[in-house]
Amino acid sequence: MENATGNAQESQLKLSNFLCFAIYSTANAVTRAYQPRLAALGLTYPQYLVMVVLWEQENQTVKAIGDKLSLDSGTLTPLLKRLETAGLITRRRNTVDERQVLIGLTNEGRKMRERAEAVPVAMGQAFGCSMDEAQSLRSELITMRDNLVASIGETK
Amino acid sequence: MENATGNAQESQLKLSNFLCFAIYSTANAVTRAYQPRLAALGLTYPQYLVMVVLWEQENQTVKAIGDKLSLDSGTLTPLLKRLETAGLITRRRNTVDERQVLIGLTNEGRKMRERAEAVPVAMGQAFGCSMDEAQSLRSELITMRDNLVASIGETK
DNA sequence: ACACATTAGATTGCACACAATTTAATTGTG
DNA sequence: CACAATTAAATTGTGTGCAATCTAATGTGT
Numbered sequence: 040m041e042n043a044t045g046n047a048q049e050s051q052l053k054l055s056n057f058l059c060f061a062i063y064s065t066a067n068a069v070t071r072a073y074q075p076r077l078a079a080l081g082l083t084y085p086q087y088l089v090m091v092v093l094w095e096q097e098n099q100t101v102k103a104i105g106d107k108l109s110l111d112s113g114t115l116t117p118l119l120k121r122l123e124t125a126g127l128i129t130r131r132r133n134t135v136d137e138r139q140v141l142i143g144l145t146n147e148g149r150k151m152r153e154r155a156e157a158v159p160v161a162m163g164q165a166f167g168c169s170m171d172e173a174q175s176l177r178s179e180l181i182t183m184r185d186n187l188v189a190s191i192g193e194t195k
Numbered sequence: 196m197e198n199a200t201g202n203a204q205e206s207q208l209k210l211s212n213f214l215c216f217a218i219y220s221t222a223n224a225v226t227r228a229y230q231p232r233l234a235a236l237g238l239t240y241p242q243y244l245v246m247v248v249l250w251e252q253e254n255q256t257v258k259a260i261g262d263k264l265s266l267d268s269g270t271l272t273p274l275l276k277r278l279e280t281a282g283l284i285t286r287r288r289n290t291v292d293e294r295q296v297l298i299g300l301t302n303e304g305r306k307m308r309e310r311a312e313a314v315p316v317a318m319g320q321a322f323g324c325s326m327d328e329a330q331s332l333r334s335e336l337i338t339m340r341d342n343l344v345a346s347i348g349e350t351k
Numbered sequence: 352a353c354a355c356a357t358t359a360g361a362t363t364g365c366a367c368a369c370a371a372t373t374t375a376a377t378t379g380t381g
Numbered sequence: 382c383a384c385a386a387t388t389a390a391a392t393t394g395t396g397t398g399c400a401a402t403c404t405a406a407t408g409t410g411t
Contacts, residue, residue: 052363058329059225059318061336064265066222068343069215069395075347084374085397088216102359109220112360114234114398121396138359138406162215167342173214176335180217181327186323187224191231223398226367230399241367258389268390270368277366294389295377 055069072147077156080151085160086122089115092154093128093144100139127151196311218336228321232314242278243314245271248307249284256295280290283307 073084082090085108092107093099101115108115119142122128127148133139166173214266216290229240241264248263249255257271264271275298283304288294319321 058322058333059229059242060227060264061333061340062218062222063240065243065343066218067265067339068340068347069218070367072343072347073215078336083396087316088219106215109223110397111399113256113362113400116324116361118397132357136257136407140360150263165346166214166339167375172335173331176332176339177214177217177333180221183324183332184221184224185219187228189219190227190321191224227399241364255388255392266367266371269370269392272391291376292389294374296390 073079073158073162075159078156080124080158085110085114085118087155089118089122090127090148090151090155093142094147098141098143100133100141102139104142122148229314229318231318236311236314237281241266241270241274243311244272245278246283246304246307246311249298249304250311254297254299256289258295260298261277278304 068174070084073087077084077087080087088108089104092104101112101119105111105115109183121130125132126145129143129145130140131143133141169177226240228244233240233243236243244264245260248260256266256342257275261267261271275284279286282301285299285301285315286296287299289297319329
């Protein structure tokens with residue numbers, strides 16, 4: 040920075056810039072790295088995340104899936120429709136509360152889980168770090184994410 | 196491979212899942228957290244990144260900007276056209292090499308830099324971590340990103 | 352019971368990301 | 382010099398993300 044005065048604020052300004060960009064560009068790289076490994080399953084990375092959530096527990100509402108993935112219905116509704124068209128999930132209204140749509144797995148969707156087991160194994164190698172490093176990095180990111188989410192509320 | 200395999204496969208499988216999701220969801224949170232702070236400038240987060248690159252150096256090719264942000268012309272061309280329509284940048288063919296498009300700043304785009312100085316300061320607080328933490332987290336992410344990028348090449 | 356607020360999803364509109372393809376300009380090689 | 386290979390942008394098509402809005406169903410307070 041050509042007009043730098045060397046004060047702390049100036050360098051922090053750049054630092055926070057680079058941290059956010061490190062997160063942003065790494066996230067893009069994650070999606071790109073998953074793509075060839077998910078191609079065999081015919082899934083995108085966000086679709087894969089939804090399937091992981093459903094493999095852990097079937098018959099969740101769109102809202103519940105959205106809470107777990109921090110995605111809203113504007114993102115999930117079309118994504119879920121594509122998974123339904125692909126024959127992997129079912130969508131049906133909850134008879135108890137007609138506002139809700141319950142997302143379930145088809146036999147094909149349930150069966151895909153076995154083939155999907157290989158994906159995280161390959162990705163673990165792609166990340167190229169130890170489990171301890173991954174664990175600590177993960178917890179640092181979650182902390183930061185929660186800080187960011189909290190800061191958004193303060194701007195409203 | 197430095198990762199444990201065998202019966203540890205189950206936990207590693209989950210672990211790498213959660214790490215990638217931590218990156219993914221934190222990146223989404225970054226974009227959402229920037230949004231209210233960039234609204235005053237009328238910029239999106241990716242547009243802001245492009246402006247930061249141009250504030251550091253004017254008259255870069257689309258390719259050079261793409262290399263710095265890891266974005267291709269399919270993303271940048273429409274984004275740059277929006278910045279041009281907003282009166283912030285200029286686009287002109289390089290007379291030396293007619294394949295290239297040089298991106299410059301308008302006076303308005305140059306002037307926006309002053310107002311933009313407040314953004315990273317506010318975001319530094321939103322991240323809620325020390326400069327040391329941010330610095331180490333940043334370098335860990337960059338290392339992992341480079342590992343991921345390298346792994347993509349191996350799948351081709 | 353009834354007006355009002357709240358909630359869950361769907362829809363619309365806009366802006367990325369990125370693969371794949373196309374076009375035009377430049378470079379490398381014989 | 383010729384011409385194939387390479388390069389830089391633009392274009393096309395698909396799939397997210399998310400704000401804003403809409404509809405329908407549920408909750409609530411008096």
